Amino acid sequence: MKAQVGGYARAEDMAHAIRLLADAEGMGRVLAGGQSLVAALNMGLSFGDLLVDITGLSDLRGVREEDDRLVIGALMRHADVATDPLIARHVPLLAQAAPLIAHEAIRNRGTIGGSLAHADPAAEFPACAVALDAVIRLTGPDGEREVAATDFFRDVFETEMREGEILTGIVVPKTQAGERHVIREAARRAGDYAIAGLAVVIRGGAHRIAAFGTGPTPLLCTVAMERLDAGDVDGAVSALSDALDPPSDTQGSAAYRRHLAGVLLHRIATELGEDV
Ligand SMILES: Cc1cc2nc3c(=O)[nH]c(=O)nc-3n(C[C@H](O)[C@H](O)[C@H](O)COP(=O)(O)OP(=O)(O)OC[C@H]3O[C@@H](n4cnc5c(N)ncnc54)[C@H](O)[C@@H]3O)c2cc1C
Known part of the structure; x- marks a missing residue:
């Protein structure tokens, strides 16, 4: 067509x-x-x-520091996010996530702003934004505004963006001492969209877990986070399973996606040296 x-x-x-x-x-x-x-x-x-x-808008390119936050321009391509030294240093979760997206040709053109605006429920960057407690910057006919990533994703391919608005960037807190970032996903083949995935940040000793591919939007799994904070990994896996509302489709059933998310959480907890 x-x-x-x-x-x-x-x-x-x-x-x-x-x-x-x-x-x-x-x-x-x-x-x-x-x-x-x-x-x-x-x-x-x-x-x-x-x-x-909008690809000629140079203001939307690049990464800059704003005190204890990093501002990543909407036109940063996935390949740039993977290699940018400021991102690698201050927001390693995004640097880890970028190579998981699609294939090299797509990573050389696709942008972080496009990924956030598109709001595919299986996409990596939206889940990272939620796990990082990032803020989305928008500009439109009524001026500039910011929306917390946790409020930004409304439904499958639906966001809080208003008609005529442009997503200009994502604002992310810089990592603090001792902070840990991990993203893991299960996909049929390298480069495919995730069947299920988790982005995890440990900040100030507290866990933030965002699930993707397992519901209409990236989901902050608050009860599972509390269980992990308390060192109860099995309780966290069970809470995660209760919180998710995954679709059943040709990639996998809802039960399979829940199971995968639990396996990923167990693996991440092991990697992070939690008691399992
Ligand atoms: C084969 C294939 C596999 C893929 N696999 C994955 C994957 O595994 N993980 C993943 O996350 N993605 C995947 N993608 C999607 C890819 O990452 C896209 O690059 C991304 O979703 C959109 O970014 P873009 O810059 O290309 O946006 P575009 O395609 O240009 O735009 C996408 C949407 O966002 C809107 N938009 C774009 N930028 C802005 C902005 N700054 N402000 C307001 N609205 C905006 C557009 O109007 C449009 O509605 C895949 C794509 C393909 C073709």
Whole structure:
């Protein structure tokens, strides 16, 4: 099938991008790496959109330090996230997650902002954002605002972004002394979307666990976190299973996904030297 688009415009700067989206009256679509959007257009899942190409907005590239936080521009490609020295030093979870995404060709074009905005429930970066307690930065016709990652993901492919808004970056707390980051997933083949995955951060002795591929959005598993904080790994696995509401599809049944998530949590706990 051939993609049917309503037009293409390359934004010159942020104000221009916002104007283009506003003028499109609901038919404007931000184009970043195109790795999900172009596939959707080719499948006829979306048509008639004005594609607003933001790849020329240099403000959305790069990583900068803001006191005890790191601001990662929306246009940082997955391959850049994997190798950036500031990310490796201050947010190793994202550096670990990037190579798990798809294949090299996709990682060379797909962007972190696109991944967050697309909100695929099996995607790695949204779960990392939740586990890290990150904040999503948005700019739109009404100015700038920030949304906590824990509030950002609403449903499958649905976020808190309003019409005409552009995701400009993700703000992540820098790692503190003794902080640990781990992401593990189960997929049929390397590069496939995860059937189930967990991103875990231990900060100030407290665990944050975000599950992905196991429900409509990345899920912060609060009861499992409390059990792990108390050193009760089996209790954490059982709480995780209770919290998840996975789909059954061609990749695996809901029961299989729950089981995988439990296995991953056990493995992570072992790796982190918890009592198992
Ligand atoms: C074969 C294949 C396998 C894949 N496997 C994985 C995987 O294992 N894990 C994974 O996480 N992803 C996977 N992906 C998706 C890939 O990571 C995409 O790059 C990512 O989901 C979207 O990023 P993008 O920059 O390409 O966004 P685009 O495709 O350009 O856009 C995606 C959506 O987000 C919106 N958007 C993009 N950027 C912004 C922004 N800054 N502000 C507002 N809206 C925006 C677009 O309008 C569109 O709706 C896979 C893709 C393919 C084709």
